[in-house]
Amino acid sequence: AQSVTQLGSHVSVSEGALVLLRCNYSSSVPPYLFWYVQYPNQGLQLLLKYTTGATLVKGINGFEAEFKKSETSFHLTKPSAHMSDAAEYFCAVSSGDSSYKLIFGSGTRLLVRP
């Protein structure tokens, strides 16, 4: 069975500081990994995804994530936080066997202080 753990329900950073949101997964097969972002009163939007190939994945709005198989991690980073990054971020996993099921983590709310 697959699962996702996001460490920290809330993360607070200052504007301009590094953003690091943690995600660890459990999967018995090579996983597909995703980060989605949800702004207030909106649906989720895909930030980036890892399927195969390069383990460092770049997404929209300057975010990137690195797949580390040995650590079963897929942490999301951004070098410099902007006020507009304040949102909730969800890590998700699905198996790499054409499974439709996307399992979401519990989410991390990012707060950006001026």
Next chain:
Amino acid sequence: DAGVIQSPRHEVTEMGQEVTLRCKPISGHNSLFWYRQTMMRGLELLIYFNNNVPIDDSGMPEDRFSAKMPNASFSTLKIQPSEPRDSAVYFCASSLDQREVAGELFFGEGSRLTVL
């Protein structure tokens, strides 16, 4: 391009009433999903359709919940009778073909349901 369109955006109803939520997926998308989001349980997949056919409804909580997809451009999620514990935000999402492009879901803005 129009995204996934859900209606109503907000619904307040009384316990026991029937609730119908509607979704129009992105044109050309073959897969459609209904999710429920609550503080306690996070995002839960309720049901998944592919080419208008329900593939997996194991997430539907009870017989009070039902979903249909009569054609490629329309789906409904019905709750009858509704209960206060059904209060949540219900999201519809679509993708090109979830069997081929796993995970690239496009979400609607959600329907916030409050059952009094």
